Amino acid sequence: MVKTLALNEKKSIVLEPKAPYNFDANFHKPSHFPSSDNIWEKGKYWITMLWEGQELGLKFENKGTTNKPKIKINIYSQKILSKQFMENLIPEIKWRFNFDSDISGFCDKYKNDKILGKIIKKWKGMKPIAANSLYETLIIYIVLQNAAVRRSVQMLENLFKKFDKKVKYDNKVLSAFWEPEKMAKSSEQELRDLKVGYRAKFFMRLAEQFVNKEIDEFALRKMSKDEVKEEMLKLYGIGPASVEYLLFEDFYFCGALETIPPWEQKIMSKLIFNEKLVSTKKILDFFKKFKGWEKLAFHYIWEDIFWRRKHEHIEWLEKEIRL
């Protein structure tokens, strides 16, 4: 079923994101579930990308520092990429990895904050990162719904097995996302067989809407927070919890903190109040002091505990994560 495409052509570019830009904190989010379309190692990151009908393999390498960021990007492809193709691709890479937004105001303002100060020292230059296209991201958010990590991973990998092409470059074999057309030609039952449950219907409708060009990702990027929210809520299968993730991680609204899902509520209760469970209202009220940066502040505290988890055993956290 699964074909492997060898990407033997290579082009190299070097880009300088706006400082501060923390390479590892941006290309790797330890709270996210692992997916076979990308690999991270310290200072390096590989991810596949579907762009203008071509499968690409990207490799990012850190060649700078948080305050003087510089990133080398190798772009692997089957065909030689034209100048025009590259001219369209580069701004997209800059967007997907949030090279250009400015969070220096946040890092300066809270560098001595009681809670954020220490975390900012460690993770200064950490930003929200979309990494994927909007369609791909919506797929990811739908597999997240009403499921623990292990099951989300299983659903996404089942989808990859059915729809993707494997891509080989730089001695890595990775999954590449599929075009919505491919899924639209499938059926709800075929999707149900992948153990995605009632989400099958969401996927079918989503694919149709992308095929019919009812969703314009690039237009959305120019809209206000409330407009994006309104548009995304129109999508069948996308509700307040998914929108909460979308506004921050994909449209980069750093102040968009409105809902807190149950597991985040439990973990934040412990981290901020050292209590088992406090109301979401109490948590939301706490973040009000970071006006305009509420969600980014949340993100710093959130990712920090998952980074710590990589080398420290945190008993109470393990219980909440449920891998």
Place this chain on the structure above:
DNA sequence: CATCAGGGCCCTG
């Protein structure tokens, strides 16, 4: 074994 609760969302009344 059976039963139940999840990192929601839609639909109904």
Place this chain on the structure above:
DNA sequence: CAGGGCCCTGAT
């Protein structure tokens, strides 16, 4: 605007 149903899986 409250509450039931929906898929699957792991916990009890």
